[in-house]
Amino acid sequence: MNISSASHSDQYSKPFDGLERKFEWRGHLFRWSLLLALLFTLLVLIVLMGQVVYDGRNVFISRFADFFTQGLGSKPELSGIAQGLRGTFYLCVIVAVVAFPLGIGAAIYLEEYAPKTRVTTFIDINIRNLAGVPSVVYGILGLTIFVNGWGVSSITGGSTPLAAGLTLSALVLPVIIITAAEALRAVPQTLKEGAYGVGATQWEVIRDHQLPYAAPGILTGTLLSVARAAGEAAPLILVGTTTGFLTNVPAWWDVSQIRERFTAMPIVITTWARQPQEGFKVDAAAAAIVVLILFVVLLNSIAILLRNRYENKREA
Numbered sequence: 595m596n597i598s599s600a601s602h603s604d605q606y607s608k609p610f611d612g613l614e615r616k617f618e619w620r621g622h623l624f625r626w627s628l629l630l631a632l633l634f635t636l637l638v639l640i641v642l643m644g645q646v647v648y649d650g651r652n653v654f655i656s657r658f659a660d661f662f663t664q665g666l667g668s669k670p671e672l673s674g675i676a677q678g679l680r681g682t683f684y685l686c687v688i689v690a691v692v693a694f695p696l697g698i699g700a701a702i703y704l705e706e707y708a709p710k711t712r713v714t715t716f717i718d719i720n721i722r723n724l725a726g727v728p729s730v731v732y733g734i735l736g737l738t739i740f741v742n743g744w745g746v747s748s749i750t751g752g753s754t755p756l757a758a759g760l761t762l763s764a765l766v767l768p769v770i771i772i773t774a775a776e777a778l779r780a781v782p783q784t785l786k787e788g789a790y791g792v793g794a795t796q797w798e799v800i801r802d803h804q805l806p807y808a809a810p811g812i813l814t815g816t817l818l819s820v821a822r823a824a825g826e827a828a829p830l831i832l833v834g835t836t837t838g839f840l841t842n843v844p845a846w847w848d849v850s851q852i853r854e855r856f857t858a859m860p861i862v863i864t865t866w867a868r869q870p871q872e873g874f875k876v877d878a879a880a881a882a883i884v885v886l887i888l889f890v891v892l893l894n895s896i897a898i899l900l901r902n903r904y905e906n907k908r909e910a
Contacts, residue, residue, distance in 0.1 A: 688759025736761025773815025
């Protein structure tokens with residue numbers, strides 16, 4: 595009886611063994627294809643970064659400190675990125691101050707308060723569509739509304755960090771709403787039901803339970819959106835950001851600069867890359883690219899640290 599049982603078991607196991615081997619073969623092929631695609635992408639990225647660092651090495655070696663403290667000039671050996679760094683910093687602050695509360699508030703309303711009707715479904719679909727709109731469209735929007743419509747411009751008629759910051763806020767707002775809504779949607783239903791069970795109100799549940807639980811996803815999405823805004827050039831060009839030279843280098847804490855003409859790192863890089871001199875086109879532009887990449891990596895690192903911190907706090 596044992597022999598018949600073993601033969602019976604082998605009879606039915608053979609087809610499944612064959613299917614398992616076929617599935618594993620395709621799975622391994624797909625996994626190695628993904629690994630090769632990842633390695634190829636990393637190789638291209640390393641080559642590009644190596645070339646940029648190599649081109650900008652002379653600037654960092656010969657005048658590291660001056661490159662960060664000097665303003666724009668007509669000579670590559672005397673030009674710096676102080677004004678571009680300051681403008682990018684103000685843009686990121688304005689984007690964080692404007693887009694963060696609006697995005698979180700919109701996500702909370704759509705997820706927790708708004709009734710599930712055709713109108714809210716239509717709004718949600720359009721928000722997701724707006725997240726994929728090219729940045730140049732938002733540049734046209736900012737030029738039409740914030741510069742020409744509201745008159746958010748400097749005395750001399752140039753663009754200001756306030757107008758450009760509002761434009762970039764509109765650019766990243768759909769992404770912040772989507773990421774915040776997804777983070778709120780990921781909160782376990784049992785957590786909310788337990789809070790309601792002890793008599794908490796809807797706002798208390800959102801404030802004390804849902805937002806702390808969703809904080810890692812919300813903060814990660816927000817900081818990544820700010821990092822994206824820091825590297826956008828097309829909207830800044832359309833709203834009229836200065837591409838020439840600025841005579842003054844104001845202090846970092848001089849908040850009055852949000853209503854004055856300004857430039858930003860993407861504009862500085864674009865302007866230098868179009869100059870005929872090799873010192874601008876190669877050395878200075880490459881060094882500015884390295885600085886901007888490090889700035890974006892810093893924001894991404896902060897997002898990862900905050901996410902890990904809140905996740906560890908939540909698990910504890």
